[in-house]
Amino acid sequence: MEFDDVFDSFAERDWQTTTEGTVRFALVGLGWWTVDEAIPAIRETDLCEVSVLISRSVEKAERYAEEADVPHAMSGDDFHDGALAEEYDAVYIATPNAYHRAYVETAADLDKAVLCEKPMAESVETAEAMVEAAEGGDVPLMVAYRMHTEPAVRRARELVEAGAIGEPVQVYGNNSQPILSLIDDPNQWRLDPDASGYGTSMMDLGIYPINTARFVLGADPVRVQAQMASYDEAFADVPDERSTATAVYEGGVHAAFTATQNAYDDTELTITGTEGQLTLSPAFHMECRLELEREGYSVSAEAEDVNEMTEEFDYFADRVLSDEPVYADGEHGLYDMRVLAALHESAESGETVALD
Known part of the structure; x- marks a missing residue:
C-alpha cells in the first residue's frame, strides 16, 4: 500500500538542513526536567552543547555545572546583567511559567536565540509581551513543543x-x-x-x-x-x-x-x-x-532509539545555524x-x- 513508504522512513529527520556547526546553550532553570532530561539529551545531539547553567542560586548552578561538566555557571541576576554573554549563542528556558518573560526579554536584548518551554507563559498578556520582545530584538523565539x-x-x-x-x-x-x-x-x-x-x-x-x-x-x-x-x-x-x-x-x-x-x-x-x-x-x-x-x-x-528532547534541540539548532524560521x-x-x-x-x- 502507498502509505507503507511513510513507515519505511519512520525516523527520518525530514526537517534537517545542515550537519555543520554548534549552538552553545545557556540553560535557565535547574529543576528535574533540565537536569534529568535536557542535559543528557543535549549530550546526544549533533549540533548543540551546554556551555552555561543558570539558576536563582549561583551555588546550585555551580554544583550542577561541576556534576555535568559544564564550563560556566551563574545566577539569574548575573544573566540579566549580561554576564558571560560571549559564552553562549542561545537560551533554553525551563523555569516555572510565570518567570519565562523576564528571561526572554533579556535574551532578546542580548541578541540570543530562545527556546522556551511550554506553555510559553502564565497568561495571554505575558505571552504577548514575549512575542513583542523577540520581534523587537529580531531573535528567534521557539516554544518547546517536542x-x-x-x-x-x-x-x-x-x-x-x-x-x-x-x-x-x-x-x-x-x-x-x-x-x-x-x-x-x-x-x-x-x-x-x-x-x-x-x-x-x-x-x-x-x-x-x-x-x-x-x-x-x-x-x-x-x-x-x-x-x-x-x-x-x-x-x-x-x-x-x-x-x-x-x-x-x-x-x-x-x-x-x-x-x-x-x-x-x-x-x-x-x-x-x-x-x-x-x-x-x-x-x-x-x-x-x-x-x-x-x-x-x-x-x-x-x-525506539530516538530521544524527543535530542530531536527538539537539534531541530532548533539546525534552524538557528541555517538562519531559517523556527516552528x-x-x-x-x-x-x-x-x-x-x-x-x-x-x-x-x-x-x-x-x-x-
Whole structure:
C-alpha cells in the first residue's frame, strides 16, 4: 500500500538542513526536567552543547555545572546583567511559567536565540509581551513543543496530508499523571497559580493533545468549552485537578480532551477520519507509538532509539545555524495561550468561547 513508504522512513529527520556547526546553550532553570532530561539529551545531539547553567542560586548552578561538566555557571541576576554573554549563542528556558518573560526579554536584548518551554507563559498578556520582545530584538523565539519533532507525530501529519484516514472528523486526547507521586511536594509550583498561571492540568498536560492535534491536522481550534474541578486538598489553589475540554477545529473537526494531574499515567491521541484512524499510544511522556488502521489494513511503528528532547534541540539548532524560521514560533505558542485562557473562561462561565 502507498502509505507503507511513510513507515519505511519512520525516523527520518525530514526537517534537517545542515550537519555543520554548534549552538552553545545557556540553560535557565535547574529543576528535574533540565537536569534529568535536557542535559543528557543535549549530550546526544549533533549540533548543540551546554556551555552555561543558570539558576536563582549561583551555588546550585555551580554544583550542577561541576556534576555535568559544564564550563560556566551563574545566577539569574548575573544573566540579566549580561554576564558571560560571549559564552553562549542561545537560551533554553525551563523555569516555572510565570518567570519565562523576564528571561526572554533579556535574551532578546542580548541578541540570543530562545527556546522556551511550554506553555510559553502564565497568561495571554505575558505571552504577548514575549512575542513583542523577540520581534523587537529580531531573535528567534521557539516554544518547546517536542511532539513536533517526534517521528511518530511527524509521520501522523504526513499520513493525514496524504489522505490515509480520508477527511478528519474527530479527535480524542488524554494526558494524565500522578504529579504528587512524581514530585512529593504539595507546595510545588505547578499547584501554585502565581507560578503556573490559569491552572495546572490543562496548562501542563492538556496542552499536549490540544497542540499536537493542531500540528497533525494543520488546523486551529476556533471554539472551545470546558469543565474543571478540584477535589483533593493539595489542589485547593487551582481550578483543574480534573479537566475536560471540547473543541471545534478549523474545517469542522470535533475534539474532546481530558487531563488531570492526579490519576494513573496515561497518554493517547486518536484522530478518526472518513476512511481510517490514527492512534498515538503512548503519546506524550517520552514514548510515542503510531498506528494506522484502515479497512483490512493495519500498521504500527515507533522510533525506539530516538530521544524527543535530542530531536527538539537539534531541530532548533539546525534552524538557528541555517538562519531559517523556527516552528513552533512565539505566535504559535501565543495562540495556545489564548486557547487555554478560553478554556478556563468557559469552565467558569459554562459557555462556549470562540477564538478570535
